[in-house]
Amino acid sequence: MTLLKGQNLTTDILVIGSGGAGLSAALRAKKLGCSVIVATKTLPTNANTSMAQGGFNASSNEDIQIHIDDTIRSSRGLGSSTMIDLMCKSSKTSLDWLLSLGVPFSLDDNGNLANRFMGGSTNKRTYYAEDYTGLKILQTLHDECLKNDIEFKANHYLLNLIVDEDTKEVGGATFLNIATGEVVEIRAKSVIIATGGYSGVYHGFTTNGFGSSGDGIAAVIRAGGVASDMEFVQFHPTALKKSSILISEAARGEGGYLVNGLGKRFVDELLSRDEVSRAVAKEINEGREVFLDVRHLGSEKLAHLLPQEMKLCKIHENLDMAKDLIPIKSVAHYTMGGIEVDQKLQASGLKGCFAVGECSNAHIHGANRLGGNSLLEIISMGLIAGENASNYKPKSKFKENNQLNKDRAFINTVYNTFTNQINFYEKREFLGKILYHNAGVIRKDMGLKEALAALQQMQREFTFMGISDKSKEFNTNLIDFIEFGNTLEVAEMLLVGALHRNESRGAHFREDFKETNDTFKAHSIFWKEDGVLCTEFKDVK
Amino acid sequence: MNITIRRFDKRKEPQSIDMTYPLFEGLTLLENLIKIKTTIDPTLSFNGVCRSGVCGSCGVSVNGKAKLSCSYKPSDGDVIEPLAYHEVERDLIVDKTKTHKTLKTSHAHLLGSAILENSSKVTVQSDCILCDSCYSACPVLAVNSDFLGPFALTKVYRYTLQSNENKKAIDAIQKNGIWDCTLCGECTLSCPQDIDPKTDIMNLRSISVQNGYNDPNFANMSFGDFEFNNLFR
Ligand SMILES: Cc1cc2nc3c(=O)[nH]c(=O)nc-3n(C[C@H](O)[C@H](O)[C@H](O)COP(=O)(O)OP(=O)(O)OC[C@H]3O[C@@H](n4cnc5c(N)ncnc54)[C@H](O)[C@@H]3O)c2cc1C
Ligand code: SF4
């Protein structure tokens, strides 16, 4: 085999994505003696994990079964009891692992670990590090990775997986090196995808950071893998109206009210996220503004309980939480659907390819996620993914593969052939809006069809879009464009799933089918055949 | 109402030019940059992920002071440049992979086992988002590019409090580290997370002295005798 330029990087384990899931997996694989490369499209600590404020669920021995039951109930029939068991039973060891690395979780006055309630939980089991839980976890994991000489490839944007046609074994991936503009490949014995969720398809209407475009999910679908439950998106009821920035659940937990433009409370604020989100959406749809009112808590208490939020309200809305009503709306926050994996977290339809964290659907959150369970999942399942990937023995040796050439050709085509007559930034904005309004908190057949038609039109127009920036190095215009391409693939699955699921379940609410219907107590499954999206329902195991 | 952005492209001649753009009032600087990119000039290059001051990706220099562009509301006449003391990649994007290598050189990680009780002592230091604002504000980097810089040292201090085994890190920060700092406090002023690297560096000096190190500047000034100095090592 002749090595082309950029073709010679090999490792035992290739981790794609440097959020909590990717870094936990990397650390476990390294500990087990594997060489590890973590490739990520930004710098390692820029991941969404840094944004989690609320906390990390971990259950004591007496609480394990109740934690399991809470999670199963929240999943509305779509959670796997095996996977939920696995996660909850390892929650305490996952927390202990983070503590052993030096994540400074908050302590109470007696020097014990402090915890709090999260909506939908029977017991107090959410551990936090002030309101910077995700940030402190991520930064500490990053420090630990540096200590363990884990190699990072920053500014590496995943394009496609490298798959053996015959065996379906994944032997690496191709990347656009954003710094140089070159397409390169990294070969590995096994690959772990940890690229996060797809709430970013709701551009302008999400709490997530930029780049939550479901790149890993789109890559798996293109590689012949499977995605599932893509219609299940959790909306958070309290995001700032203008900027969609999250105001944490703690604001309601601590006694904040939701009031409408008439000054009336309209919902029990402590109901689950999906119920409160629907109530908020209903008010807004009927033409009334919605506000968060925490004025009665007083500035001292607010400064202590919600310091980050106070700062964010000031910057983004120019409002003082202690004195003003805060205009809010419900926006996309967490995506339950993702890459369909088996109980070893191996991507369905592929071999040697594992998926973990928000990008995967390990059948843990089902139709709705419990607050605090995501940080738990990324750590506990991250460690397991690292272990399973390390134990994977590839059947085929690294073979000649054409993916690198194909992707180089594709990037060349974008530079030279895509006409750029249509501004994709406008389309991205429009797609975000139509998804939010037609496939958001409240959905119905007509609206979903309309959104799907608009999306398919954009797919047809894709080659008439393109880039104005023709530079090679640090071409963020190109990155935005490729992300938009992935968004189109991922949003199509979301819409098709939402259209086929003629019922309401968890976070998926159909105005025209308000009841849960157990003929749909099944996972929606998506894959591509000859470039055409296929879908069916598969029974819950 | 305008803002000026210092653009940089190593393939253009001249490489650097100042361009003026309309100011979109009421929006953060990051939102302004996005508006410019999506409606006026798609070649404008910058970073930003979280929009909420926690990912550390969006630091720039505004009128000579480091700011997070997602947390800053620009005003008429502001001049936006890339962070100082970093190699500029393109426009407002700088190479942080080099500055972040200081974390490795200084062993800014947990070396022994974690002391749980001390978690509350590092609440502030562990809020670091690696935005490089402090680094960009530190005057020592103008004269010594090998200086470890404030955020790495603050992280070392964090872990010395959290662990009882720190020799490797304390050894690593003697050269181009704590003694090279002028204690000017610019890092502290620039930190969006209210971290105080200057004080942390002073504390690291005390810890170093307790571990048998001394201030090389002081020693050289007072005695100026190389062999005499060595007795203290
Ligand atoms: C504002 C906010 C608050 C939250 N609060 C909580 C909470 O309190 N408790 C809780 O349990 N959960 C919370 N969540 C959810 C939780 O934070 C996330 O689900 C979780 O952190 C996801 O982790 P991850 O590792 O799977 O993905 P991420 O942290 O999203 O990381 C994904 C990584 O993949 C990389 N990547 C993506 N695409 C590519 C590509 N094409 N090429 C290369 N790399 C790529 C990204 O750069 C990034 O490094 C919150 C989420 C948000 C947005
Ligand atoms: S106090 Fe020290 S580290 Fe901080 S800016 Fe001044 S010289 Fe640099």
Ligand code: SF4
């Ligand atoms: S110490 Fe402060 S200014 Fe420096 S990198 Fe950390 S957060 Fe940024």
Ligand code: FES
């Ligand atoms: S965009 Fe994350 S800190 Fe500014």
